Amino acid sequence: MYRLKRQFLAGPYLLWIAGFILLxxxxxxxxxxxxxxxxxxxxxxxxxxxxxxxxxxLALKLGFFCTLVCLLLAYxxxxxxxxxxxxxxxxxxxxxxxxxxxxxxxxxxxxxxxLSNSGLIxxxxxxxxxxxVKLLNTQLSVVFGMVYDFLPFMVLPxxxxxxxxxxxxxxxxxxxxANSATVxxxxxxxxxxxxxxxxxxxxxxxxxxxxxxxxLLGGGxxxxxxxxxxxxxxxxxNWHLGSGLSVVLMIFVVVSMALLNTxxxxxxSAAVW
Amino acid sequence: MLKKxxxxxxxxxLSAATALCCFAAACGQTGxxxxxxxxxxxxxxxxxxxxxxxxxxxxxxxxxxxTGIDIKLEEYESPEEMYTKFTSGSIRxxxxxxxxxxxxxxxxxxxxxxxxxxxxxxxENLNPEIIRSAQIYDPESKYSMPYFYGTLGILYDTNLVPAxxxxxxxILWDETYADSIIMxxxxxxxxxxxxxxxxxxxxxxxxxxxxxxAALLIEQKPIVYAYYVDExxxxxxxxxxxxxxxxSGEAAYAAELNEDLAYTVPxxxxxxxxxxxxxxxxxxxxxxxxxxxxxxxREDVAMVNFEYVWYGTPNLKVMEQLDEETLADATIFPxxxxxxxxxxxxxxxxxxxxxxxxxxxxxxxx
Numbered sequence: 001m002y003r004l005k006r007q008f009l010a011g012p013y014l015l016w017i018a019g020f021i022l023l024x025x026x027x028x029x030x031x032x033x034x035x036x037x038x039x040x041x042x043x044x045x046x047x048x049x050x051x052x053x054x055x056x057x058l059a060l061k062l063g064f065f066c067t068l069v070c071l072l073l074a075y076x077x078x079x080x081x082x083x084x085x086x087x088x089x090x091x092x093x094x095x096x097x098x099x100x101x102x103x104x105x106x107x108x109x110x111x112x113x114x115l116s117n118s119g120l121i122x123x124x125x126x127x128x129x130x131x132x133v134k135l136l137n138t139q140l141s142v143v144f145g146m147v148y149d150f151l152p153f154m155v156l157p158x159x160x161x162x163x164x165x166x167x168x169x170x171x172x173x174x175x176x177x178a179n180s181a182t183v184x185x186x187x188x189x190x191x192x193x194x195x196x197x198x199x200x201x202x203x204x205x206x207x208x209x210x211x212x213x214x215x216l217l218g219g220g221x222x223x224x225x226x227x228x229x230x231x232x233x234x235x236x237x238n239w240h241l242g243s244g245l246s247v248v249l250m251i252f253v254v255v256s257m258a259l260l261n262t263x264x265x266x267x268x269s270a271a272v273w
Numbered sequence: 274m275l276k277k278x279x280x281x282x283x284x285x286x287l288s289a290a291t292a293l294c295c296f297a298a299a300c301g302q303t304g305x306x307x308x309x310x311x312x313x314x315x316x317x318x319x320x321x322x323x324x325x326x327x328x329x330x331x332x333x334x335x336x337x338x339x340t341g342i343d344i345k346l347e348e349y350e351s352p353e354e355m356y357t358k359f360t361s362g363s364i365r366x367x368x369x370x371x372x373x374x375x376x377x378x379x380x381x382x383x384x385x386x387x388x389x390x391x392x393x394x395x396x397e398n399l400n401p402e403i404i405r406s407a408q409i410y411d412p413e414s415k416y417s418m419p420y421f422y423g424t425l426g427i428l429y430d431t432n433l434v435p436a437x438x439x440x441x442x443x444i445l446w447d448e449t450y451a452d453s454i455i456m457x458x459x460x461x462x463x464x465x466x467x468x469x470x471x472x473x474x475x476x477x478x479x480x481x482x483x484x485x486x487a488a489l490l491i492e493q494k495p496i497v498y499a500y501y502v503d504e505x506x507x508x509x510x511x512x513x514x515x516x517x518x519x520x521s522g523e524a525a526y527a528a529e530l531n532e533d534l535a536y537t538v539p540x541x542x543x544x545x546x547x548x549x550x551x552x553x554x555x556x557x558x559x560x561x562x563x564x565x566x567x568x569x570x571r572e573d574v575a576m577v578n579f580e581y582v583w584y585g586t587p588n589l590k591v592m593e594q595l596d597e598e599t600l601a602d603a604t605i606f607p608x609x610x611x612x613x614x615x616x617x618x619x620x621x622x623x624x625x626x627x628x629x630x631x632x633x634x635x636x637x638x639x
Contacts, residue, residue: 051631051634051635051638054638055638058638116508116511116513117452117453117498117512117513117514118511118512118513119513134452136498136499137498137499219498219499219500219501220458220499220500220501220637221494221497221499221500221637223634223637223638227637228634228638231630231634233357234353234354234357235351235353235354235357235460235630236353236627236630237353237356237357237360238627238630
């Protein structure tokens with residue numbers, strides 16, 4: 001009886017999954033593999049169209065750079081935060097999570113104002129004699145926005161996995177004659193691998209599929225695969241093509257996760273997803 | 274390509290299935306009870322679908338106070354987005370405002386109900402000439418009611434761009450203004466300058482002409498600052514760009530923000546647009562919807578709305594109250610000469626629409 005009650009408590013969640021995750025997925029698959037009521041692969045194969053392929057490659061490229069920059073920023077930061085003990089350490093970690101309290105769209109809109117032609121940063125540049133620089137509506141500004149938005153997703157898992165490392169392990173390595181570089185490469189990085197992998201997935205997947213950031217900071221000039229899909233649904237009224245491209249994008253997400261997962265198995269502990 | 278007629282049916286099936294699944298499982302009952310409950314609750318609420326920033330909020334309050342009918346306002350950015358919202362069937366709209374060619378499309382699809390203007394108290398306030406112009410998409414003037422009209426042209430900063438230069442669309446391809454030109458993030462509007470420069474009809478369905486225009490736009494893309502929709506006028510007023518392709522109403526709004534801005538309709542000709550209200554066939558509130566449309570024609574209401582939107586109004590009673598300076602402002606009320614050069618958008622066939630959408634994606638992916 002008690003067990004039955006407990007299972008009943010999971011009911012709302014199961015309903016949620018069925019109604020808002022599984023059912024929409026079924027509809028997407030249905031739309032993706034049909035056209036005019038008959039089965040077809042053409043909607044999925046449409047990814048081979050030069051325009052769609054270009055948008056997918058651009059999304060992969062920007063997603064890759066965004067993830068790389070996030071990793072290069074987050075890892076040293078986490079090392080500093082976990083290695084060196086100073087006062088108010090948890091406050092510094094808190095500072096990195098603080099921006100997440102504000103709606104991410106608002107933060108991106110704020111960056112649009114700052115980066116625009118007559119924005120604060122360009123005014124400053126002109127004041128100190130650098131002159132006008134084209135900042136907004138470029139691929140760089142889109143990557144910048146992605147990094148700004150997704151950095152906390154890289155910091156948190158890495159910081160958590162680093163905080164879990166037993167200090168004795170590092171001391172033992174030092175006692176056995178390892179210098180700082182060796183400790184980092186042979187001890188710290190392997191032990192934080194699960195955090196790194198989680199971080200990469202949590203940054204790469206939303207970066208790959210984003211369309212709002214590229215719209216707001218790209219000025220409609222940077223077309224990612226997410227934008228193509230959005231346009232097919234909202235403007236072109238072609239749900240079949242939109243679904244077909246979504247399926248391709250899902251395949252890319254699943255494959256990238258699976259690839260990273262093989263690394264993870266060598267590393268050990270559980271991933272986030 | 275999907276058959277349009279199938280879509281609403283299929284979508285309502287989708288939403289019904291989702292709703293049924295949730296309700297049935299959650300309360301262990303069939304969905305019938307909840308359906309009737311929802312209907313009675315919505316009885317006195319008029320669901321209005323309109324462009325963003327296109328109806329003064331105080332007009333809504335006035336209407337609610339005077340008639341006791343509640344208004345639920347839904348907004349959209351582009352006619353294509355409106356079409357998606359409208360046909361998806363997830364919300365049943367009672368009265369909709371949209372652009373000329375989209376009204377034409379929906380009339381041809383049989384989605385629009387006839388409006389009984391004989392019961393209107395203030396319909397006579399509307400300019401018969403504008404109603405006649407609107408007959409391009411509503412030949413018998415029985416499906417739609419003009420709301421605002423205007424042109425498509427160039428909004429520019431007079432400190433940066435000489436007025437004579439804006440007499441031709443070719444200024445938008447001038448490299449001296451690199452990174453300070455804003456185009457519209459909507460297919461049909463952005464194609465207008467390219468098609469007119471090539472001396473083609475803005476309603477062309479000729480594939481070769483479309484591709485030539487697209488090539489011209491691709492050539493232009495490196496010097497374009499951005500493709501924006503609603504924020505275009507604000508961006509020029511803020512000094513982020515020297516000029517932009519905008520609707521005349523936005524130009525008037527921008528000129529209020531920044532005195533140095535001016536507006537021109539280039540000599541090659543452009544688009545005349547008329548936004549109109551219509552009542553969907555499946556509205557359950559047709560009478561309330563007509564009351565609302567009649568209310569919009571009333572001179573005091575139309576005045577409040579005009580001062581909010583600053584587009585050309587077809588309301589003659591409002592025009593009588595305006596000073597000469599406003600009436601002479603070609604940004605708001607285009608001159609005869611400009612009007613003779615402008616053409617209303619015609620609705621394309623599905624094939625042409627698809628082709629334009631593809632060329633648009635190609636331009637964006639460059």
